[in-house]
Amino acid sequence: QITLKESGPTLVKPTQTLTLTCTFSGFSLTTGGVSVAWIRQPPGKALEWLGVIFWDDERRYSPSVKSRLTITKHTSKKQVVLTMSKMDPVDTATYFCVHSRKPDYSPYQYYFGLGVWGQGTTVTVS
């Protein structure tokens, strides 16, 4: 069974750096085709894709946060870490980490589908 859980501070001050950890079980980030993505959702608003890290350490980021966002993985700890600098009140949101695995039939090298979600963690910037 695949599970993911986000953890980190619930409150950060403007201009500070946010660090969130996604701790997972039920899969390995060394397996080909596997990835973990970060998604956020401001209160009452839509989901926003932030970025993803793939099994081979390749990463992709949303242009809207690319200059402030870093995603890293600690394979042995089964953790993925999101670091976002220069936090602003507009970054107030629930942050989710999401597992994915490229289907065998997919022709793409990197698969951006999203599968199992963590429960999310709420971060307020104030």
Place this chain on the structure above:
Amino acid sequence: SYELTQPPSVSVSPGQTATITCSGDALPRAYTFWYQQKSGQAPVLVIHEDNKRPSGIPERFSGSSSGTVATLTISGAQVEDEGDYYCYSTHSNGDHGVFGGGTKLAVL
């Protein structure tokens, strides 16, 4: 920037068919995924790769895609299907993910 466009809300009576659309210029070249989100909960995948239903998702959920429009259909919608539905795909350059603005489904 690339956008996926959904209607803000859809309303149907129980037992009727609910149809939610998602339009985007890159959809002919990319798969669409659909997620259901109930209040206070994490999203749940209901359709992947345009029309595939994960195990555990009721058969009344189906998906299709034609040209620049993807469609989620709930045949015989139930009260428990109420919630927000989001389409998701990849950007036209295939380099990152994009969500639609979400559709609030009311079954009443």
